[in-house]
Every structure is written in C-alpha cells, then in structure tokens.
Amino acid sequence: xxxxxxxxxxxxxxxxxxxxxxxxxxxxxxxxxxxxxxxxxxxxxxxxxxxxxxxxxxxxxxxxxxxxxxxxxxxxxxxxxxxxxxxxxxxxxxxxxxxxxxxxxxxxxxxxxxxxxxxxxxxxxxxxxxxxxxxxxxxxxxxxxxxxxxxxxxxxxxxxxxxxxxxxxxxxxxxxxxxxxxxxxxxxxxxxxxxxxxxxxxxxxxxxxxxxxxxxxxxxxxxxxxxxxxxxxxxxxxxxxxxxxxxxxxxxxxxxxxxxxxxxxxxxxxxxxxxxxxxxxxxxxxxxxxx
Numbered sequence: 001x002x003x004x005x006x007x008x009x010x011x012x013x014x015x016x017x018x019x020x021x022x023x024x025x026x027x028x029x030x031x032x033x034x035x036x037x038x039x040x041x042x043x044x045x046x047x048x049x050x051x052x053x054x055x056x057x058x059x060x061x062x063x064x065x066x067x068x069x070x071x072x073x074x075x076x077x078x079x080x081x082x083x084x085x086x087x088x089x090x091x092x093x094x095x096x097x098x099x100x101x102x103x104x105x106x107x108x109x110x111x112x113x114x115x116x117x118x119x120x121x122x123x124x125x126x127x128x129x130x131x132x133x134x135x136x137x138x139x140x141x142x143x144x145x146x147x148x149x150x151x152x153x154x155x156x157x158x159x160x161x162x163x164x165x166x167x168x169x170x171x172x173x174x175x176x177x178x179x180x181x182x183x184x185x186x187x188x189x190x191x192x193x194x195x196x197x198x199x200x201x202x203x204x205x206x207x208x209x210x211x212x213x214x215x216x217x218x219x220x221x222x223x224x225x226x227x228x229x230x231x232x233x234x235x236x237x238x239x240x241x242x243x244x245x246x247x248x249x250x251x252x253x254x255x256x257x258x259x260x261x262x263x264x265x266x267x268x269x270x271x272x273x274x275x276x277x278x279x280x281x282x283x284x285x286x287x288x289x290x291x
C-alpha cells in the first residue's frame with residue numbers, strides 16, 4: 001500500500017485528537033473526583049450507581065423517619081413521667097387528707113392543689129408535638145381531653161412509621177390505658193369530697209384508685225420502653241447500612257486519584273511524543289527548504 005503525505009497527516013491529526021480526548025477524560029476525573037460524568041462513559045457503572053444511590057436515598061429517608069419516631073416516643077415518655085409524678089403527688093395528698101387530725105379548711109386547701117394537679121394532668125393528656133396531639137390516636141388535630149376533664153377523643157388507632165424496609169413501628173400509646181375518663185372522674189370526685197368535708201375514711205378510699213391509675217401508667221411506660229429499645233437497635237442497623245451504602249457507592253463511582261494522576265502524566269508524555277514525531281514526518285514546505 002502506498003503511504004502518502006496526506007495519509008500521514010490524517011493519521012497524525014486523528015491520533016492527536018484521540019490523545020486530547022484521553023487527557024480531557026483524565027482531567028475531568030481529577031476535577032470531579034468521579035470515574036464517570038455521563039452514562040455513556042461506562043453504562044454498567046452508571047446503572048449500578050443509580051441502584052446504589054436509590055438505596056442510599058431510601059436509607060436516608062429511614063434515618064429521617066427514625067428522628068420522627070424518637071420525637072414521638074421521647075415526648076410520650078416524658079408526658080407519662082409527668083403524669084406519674086402527678087399521681088404520686090396526689091397519693092401523698094390523699095394520705096395527708098386522710099389524717100383525722102386535719103380540719104375542714106385544711107382539706108379544702110388540699111382540694112385546691114388536687115384541682116390544679118387535675119388541670120395539669122389535662123394539659124399533659126393534650127401534649128402536642130409539632131402541632132400534633134400525640135395521645136389521640138391518628139386524630140392528631142383534636143385534643144383528647146377538654147378543659148373540664150371530659151375525654152372527647154376516643155381514637156386509639158396506632159400511628160405507624162416505617163423505620164426500615166418492611167418494618168413499621170408504632171410510635172404512640174393507647175391513651176385509653178393512661179388517660180381514661182375514670183382518671184378525671186376520680187379526681188373530680190376527690191376535689192368535691194375534699195371541699196365538701198367528706199370523712200377521712202371516704203378520702204382514704206381514693207388511694208386504691210390512684211394506685212390503679214399509677215399501675216396503668218407504669219405498664220404503658222414499660223411497653224413504650226420495650227418498643228424504644230427495639231427502635232434503638234433498628235437505628236443502629238440503619239446507621240451501619242448507611243455507612244456500607246456510602247462506601248459501595250464511593251467504590252463504584254469515585255476515581256482512584258493516584259491512578260488518575262499517573263494516567264494523566266503518562267498521556268501527557270505520549271501526547272508530547274506524538275507532537276514531536278508528527279512534526280518530523282510533516283513534509284517541509286519550500287520555504288523550509290530554502291531556509
């Protein structure tokens with residue numbers, strides 16, 4: 001085959017163009033830190049990257065869901081703790097009022113404090129988190145108890161949040177177990193008896209009722225604590241999954257910087273050699289010959 005000057009020139013320009021492409025590729029890898037910047041660079045890597053990124057996005061959502069779970073559970077636990085403290089104080093007051101040496105005005109004063117504690121218990125039952133009532137099942141826009149201590153919300157449906165693939169956790173508690181109508185009725189009756197001059201024996205009968213309400217609070221809190229422990233284990237697993245997914249995504253897409261630098265330096269040397277050799281094979285012009 002006859003090799004012409006035109007063929008040499010054409011080949012040299014094509015090779016130089018390919019050399020520029022390779023240097024541009026390595027420069028782009030170093031600038032972005034990624035092995036590919038478009039799917040056509042490596043379709044397999046791009047496809048795997050989409051899968052890994054979808055998985056990471058899903059894990060990030062579970063992470064945000066867990067924050068919501070913690071918010072509900074922590075608020076519920078704090079409220080139950082408050083309610084338990086109220087009940088313990090009520091028990092102290094009942095024992096105090098059952099003392100036969102107390103006079104009527106003293107029991108009436110105790111009745112005033114019981115009334116305040118009842119109102120505080122109503123506010124605890126109407127606890128809101130981010131504008132949502134957490135003790136009224138899935139009806140989070142209406143308070144479960146009115147200002148008079150009447151339970152107006154009877155929604156006991158579970159509020160479930162997905163915390164992992166296919167795993168949903170109940171984040172609320174059954175308000176009928178901790179804030180039933182009986183609690184507020186008993187406290188209203190206690191206030192009436194204390195202010196009405198009931199006998200110490202009648203006041204003492206409230207001890208068993210309060211103890212029953214305390215037991216209900218403790219049982220519900222224990223059940224909430226068990227669920228909380230499971231949420232913590234799930235959160236730890238989600239955290240580990242996030243680390244693994246991030247590492248896999250990085251291994252798939254991120255460029256090996258040392259390798260990319262070495263490739264760029266090598267290609268630069270090749271490009272210089274191509275330019276040098278190209279200059280030698282280019283046919284000199286008449287002006288070059290005359291010089």
